[in-house]
Amino acid sequence: MQAKWINRLLLMPATVWLLVMLVLPLIFVIVFSFGERAPAGGYIPAFSFEQYANLPARFTAFKNTLTLAPLGTLAALLIAYPLAYYLAVKANPKWKTLLLVMVIVPFWTSILIRTYAWIYILGGRGIPHLLEFIGIDGVRLINTPFAVLVGIIYGYLPLMVFPIYVSLEKLDKRLLEASADLGSPPLRTFRQVTLPLSIPGVATGCMLVFILLMGEFLIPALLGGGKVFFIGNALVDLFLQSRNWAYGSAVAATLVIIMLVTVTLYMKLVARVGEQREDVSIL
Amino acid sequence: MSKDYKDNMPISRQKFIEELRRYEKGSVSRRHFLGVTGLGFATAVMAGAVPGLRPSKAYAGNLGDKVVLATWPNYHDEANFEAFTKATGVNVQVNVFGSNEEMLAKLQAGGSGWDVFVPTNYTITTYVGENLIEPLDLKQIPNYEASAFDPRFAEPGTVNGKVYAVPKDWGTTGYVVNTKHTKGKKLTTWKEFWDITKTDFSGRTMVHDYQLTTIGNALKYFGYSFNSVDPKELADAEKLLLEVKPHLFAINSDYQPSLRSGDAWMSMCWTGDGKQLNSDMPEMEYVIGKEGGEIWSDFYAMPKGAPHSAAGYALINFLLDPAVNAKEVLAHGYPVGDSRTNALLPKELLEDPILYPAKELLDTLEFGAAATLTDPNRAELLARFKSA
Amino acid sequence: MTRPNDIEFTNVTKRFGDVVAVDNVSLSVERGAFFSFLGPSGCGKTTSLRMIAGFDQPTEGDVKLSGQSVVGVPPYKRPVNMVFQHYALFPHFNVGDNIGYGLRQRTPQPAKADIDRQVSEMLELVRLSGYENRRIWELSGGQQQRVALARALINHPTVLLLDEPLAALDRKLRREMQIELQTLQREVGITFILVTHDQEEALSMSDTICIMHDGQIVQTGSPTALYDDPVNRYVADFVGKSNFFEGKVVEADDHGAHIETASGRAFAGRNPRNAISLKNGSSAVLAVRPEIIFIASPKTGAPSNADVEAPAVIRNRIFLGEQTEYLVEAEGLGEVLVRAPKHAETQTGGFNPGDQVLIGWQSAAALALEDA
Structure with missing residues (x-):
């Protein structure tokens, strides 16, 4: 009896927090999404599906987000994995901590400032200027989807590196020796042992990066020159510029639904792998 | 102190x-x-x-x-x-x-x-x-x-x-152009602003991330009012904007850094920014379109x-x-x-012509109207332009 | 008649930076032997094993497998397999896939049916028939141990390496597995190399034990040879229990020496076989195994064959079943450990702490050893 009471008490702050900060706003978003924009902006109650019918007007935002988010996740994975592998398996233990700190250090600076730095690196006085020295002229990098991708990879890399690093770090190195001992060359050992055992880290990293990317708006705005439009940008504009709360809510609700579906499918996939394996369990 | x-x-x-x-x-x-x-x-x-x-x-x-x-x-x-x-x-x-x-x-x-x-x-x-x-x-x-x-x-x-x-x-909304790239041609109108963007300045022009000025100045291409909310006129402006979009360097109201670095050659511009750019880089010329535009x-x-x-x-x-x-x-x-x-x-x-433009230029300018700012169609138009 | 050697070390040295892990070691292991490296941690035994497996390469010297030098040959190309400490079973595979792992690495890969057949044969060998689809974490420690054995043996290695294979098991299970390993070795007939710090494990299973200390071999021989004729105090101390009485050599010849302890009393002891003779005046120890020491009541007196005796007081008594261990304080000797067999206890009726007793031994059974 008493234990039950204590459990409730322990869960109280989190429950209240979730209710106030997640459930309640979500209800507002859903209610608003059926309403209409007030003449001077804002919201007036109504019950119409007009806002949802208008969704195709943001098709490009959905398309850009749903292309660049998975692409960015995949690219971050491809860069993060070898780095995490090096840190966890190959790096000299003496330098390991220092190297890990170097991965985190950029996080001490605001993402805004770091992304601004990329404006200069990718801008005309940056990489394109260096390329001119070796005879490659007319390269434009800034304000392109490529620049957005670079920014995304840069910004989210540590989020991908750390879960993978942790899963590789706790990997028993004797398993690799066992595999070699049983006749498997290093590359096959990687494929048969290291990679499958780091799947939990990969799954967590991809999930983190993908979910955050779906709501990204800063990097496309700064490195895409306002021309590469994400759902996040559409939402910022709808709420802060056109002040069309009803339409904004419909876009937000749609984004939430897409995320729920994607994440559910993803978890099902991971769970299917996990059924056969005790070591794969995320969430 | x-x-x-x-x-x-x-x-x-x-x-x-x-x-x-x-x-x-x-x-x-x-x-x-x-x-x-x-x-x-x-x-x-x-x-x-x-x-x-x-x-x-x-x-x-x-x-x-x-x-x-x-x-x-x-x-x-x-x-x-x-x-x-x-x-x-x-x-x-x-x-x-x-x-x-x-x-x-x-x-x-x-x-x-x-x-x-x-x-x-x-x-x-x-x-x-x-x-x-x-x-x-x-x-x-x-x-x-x-x-x-x-x-x-x-x-x-x-x-x-x-x-x-x-x-x-108060101030005006015109555009600033880097005359190093104009081959001696003097730009004076909004029509020239949009036309050169589609040709010689392709990939070098910036417009504001702001419906009032970006749509308003597109409307000026056709000689319409800066404040127009007429659906037909807005449709013309939208057509122009969508046509120009692939040639834009960026849609961004923070245009000074790109102009200073040389990445962008031309941008819609407010008085104060025009003055600053011109003081540092004399080749940066502040232009008020002859067709008119905004005074605020x-x-x-x-x-x-x-x-x-x-x-x-x-x-x-x-x-x-x-x-x-x-x-x-x-x-x-x-x-x-x-x-x-x-x-x-x-x-x-x-006496500075950027801060105090000639009377005949000032006379063509329009104050933005309240309806222009709150018009949902203009807001949607800009969103369509940005997400296109 | 000597059998060919499966393993040969010639002047092998392995350094990790400034640390010398293995120092100029030469040894050979006969085909089909059960050979153990015994020593405390850091003695170089595991490094020696890893050089056979190929995980470490010697800094100097040569390692041969079946007469062929394997220096520079990676582990996955060596005809040896290892049972790892804590087994290192793959957690993402079931029992069958773990055991079949080695076969799947072959080119060309054997047919699945063939792999399955061999896996089930191996499971039968280690008495785990029908466990193919079990998950690793569902198995007990002993079962995991047997899966690790099967996973190694399925490759028919010429040499099986065992790195502290029983360390993770409880005492009773360890005993069972010791017997099982010995039986298995007789069945498969290949060379087993065991690394352990547990002298009892080494003594009970091996044909040959190699005792290492600070990267060097101290003595190699059969368990009996090591027990009966330890070359120095280190070996005598490591293999079985001994009482050591330190002193100086006062008289020495080819067969033995007299050692004078701090109390001024001199004791005679024989030289172990294969040991160098002690020199007059050098420091040495007299080693006396607790089971050769008699313990008697002062009334009954010493047995007739004993030529050393001393009065003592019982300090402590531990009943061990087939024998009883006494710790006594003996005059001029200090603390002495004595083991009385069951039958002797029956005769004397046993002693209690505080009892006045007489202890002693036969000089011919005591060893005069180098104090190393």
Whole structure:
């Protein structure tokens, strides 16, 4: 009896927090999404599906987000994995901590400032200027989807590196020796042992990066020159510029639904792998 | 410690340049930098409480110790705030915004906590209509002498015969072009702006991330009104914008860095930015399209339920003191409509064609209309353009 | 008749930076032997094993497998397999896939049916038939141990390496597995190399034990040879229990020496076989195994064959079943450990702490050893 009471008490702050900060706003978003924009902006109650019918007007935002988010996740994975592998398996233990700190250090600076730095690196006085020295002229990098991708990879890399690093770090190195001992060359050992055992880290990293990317708006705005439009940008504009709360809510609700579906499918996939394996369990 | 402002009035040309340099150091343009981040606003507490500098006799009333001002980036002389604190004991907390829409969104959401804010002419009727601002008690602003102000820049502050806002400064929206790339051709119109973007300047032009100016200046291509909300005319503007979009360098109101780095060659531009760019890079030419475009005026106003209204009035009054206002002009680089202030400004500044364009150019310009800002079709048009 | 050697070390040295893990070691292991490296941690035994497996390469010297030098040959190309400490089973595979792992690495890969057949044969060998689809974490420690054995043996290695294979098991299970390993080795008939710090494990299973200390071999021989003729105090101390009485050599010849302890009393002891003779005046120890020491009541007196005796007081008594261990304080000798077999206890009726007793031994059974 008493234990039950204590459990409730322990869960109280989190429950209240979730209710106030997640459930309640979500209800507002859903209610608003059926309403209409007030003449001077804002919201007036109504019950119409007009806002949802208008969704195709943001098709490009959905398309850009749903292309660049998975692409960015995949690219971050491809860069993060070898780095995490090096840190966890190959790096000299003496330098390991220092190297890990170097991965985190950029996080001490605001993402805004770091992304601004990329404006200069990718801008005309940056990489394109260096390329001119070796005879490659007319390269434009800034304000392109490529620049957005670079920014995304840069910004989210540590989020991908750390879960993978942790899963590789706790990997028993004797398993690799066992595999070699049983006749498997290093590359096959990687494929048969290291990679499958780091799947939990990969799954967590991809999930983190993908979910955050779906709501990204800063990097496309700064490195895409306002021309590469994400759902996040559409939402910022709808709420802060056109002040069309009803339409904004419909876009937000749609984004939430897409995320729920994607994440559910993803978890099902991971769970299917996990059924056969005790070591794969995320969430 | 700032010196008594009367020591350096009237100001020398050299002093003016120094003051302007100070302004230039802020690489952030007037609008939209923070808007683009979506962060909404940034807060800075100016003129931290200095012990021993409590209210002087001049302001005997109980003003409290704090006043909150919502304004644009780099739009004031910080020394003036220090002087205000020194004189009154009231610290000025500055909230910086990126767009009128954001300010409106914040006030509509309620609980802004602002005492004074800086709306642009075309927003004032909306604020009045939404019952978000208070008529001003002009007795508390003795420094506002209506007769000294150019009525063009003061009138939008009066709605239904009540004064809701007093003028701060004004400006124009034209474009700035890097003449190094124009092959000697002189650009003078909006038609040329859009046409050269599709050809020689492909990938080099920037437009604002702001429906009022970007759509307005596209409308000017066809000779329509800057403020048009006519569906057919807007459809023409949209067609032009979509056609031009692949040739744009960026849709971004923070255009100075790209112009300075040489990545962009041309951009829609507000007076102050045009002045700064031209001072540093003489090849940067500020153009007001012959077809017309926007002229605007910014105001001081007070929201309903301002928590420190007495201090708010004191601040407005202080900033409208001609001597203080002259220092403001030197800091932000925009002209004011107050003849008393202009009398204190250097001749070079008053003759500057960027700040004070020729009369025949000015006459073609239009003030933005309230309906233009709140028109949902224009907002959607810009969104379609951005997401295309 | 000597059988060919499966493993040969010739002047092998392995350094990790400044640390010398294995120092100029030469040894050979006969085909089909059960050979153990015994020593405390850091003695170089595991490094020696890893050089056979190929995980470490010698800094100097040569390692040969079946007469062929394997220096520079990676582990996956060596005909040896290892049972790892804590087994190192793959957690993402079931029992069958773990055991079949080695076969799947072959080119060409054997047919699945063939792999399955061999896996089930191996499971039968280690008495885990029908466990193919079990998950690793569902198995007990002993079962995991047997899966690790099967996973190694399925490859028919010429040499099986065992790195502290029983360390993780409880005492009873360890005993069972010791017997099982010995039986298995006889069945498969290949060379087993065991690394352990547990002398009992080494003594009970091995044909040959190599005792290492600070990277060097101290003595190699059969368990009996090591027990009966330890070359020095280190070996005598490591293999079985001994009482050591320190002193100086006062008289020495080829067969033995007299050692004078601090109390001024001199004791005779024989030289172990294969040990160098002690020199007069050098420091040495007299080693006396507790089971050769008699314990008697002063009334009954010493047995007739004993030529050393001393009065003593019982300090402590531990009943161990088939024998009883006494700790006594003996005059001129200090603390002495004595083990009395069951039958002797029956005769004397046993002693209790505080009892006055007589202890002693036969000089011919005591060893005069180098104090190393």
